[in-house]
Amino acid sequence: MDILGLCEVQREGEDTKIFKSGYLFYYRDGDQHSQGFMVHGSLIDNIITIRSVLRRVVYLMLKISEIYSLKVIRVYAPKLASS
Structure with a gap:
């Protein structure tokens, strides 16, 4: 499967x-x-769906078979501060 999570x-x-x-690109801004x-x-x-739950949380639901689905x-x- 080719699913890549992206940030920034x-x-x-x-x-x-x-x-x-042919690639689908989904993005949402936040913070x-x-x-x-x-x-x-x-x-x-x-x-099945791509949703943003919070500004820092998104998920993708993918149909695997008639019975199973996968939620990514x-x-x-981010780090709070550099040491």
């Missing part, structure tokens, strides 16, 4: 785009940094 993608707002390569997912084109039809959770948790 430098985008504002919330949107989903499909590139010419000065955007986060999201890149999903391979062969999996797009299996996406992406959490942005």
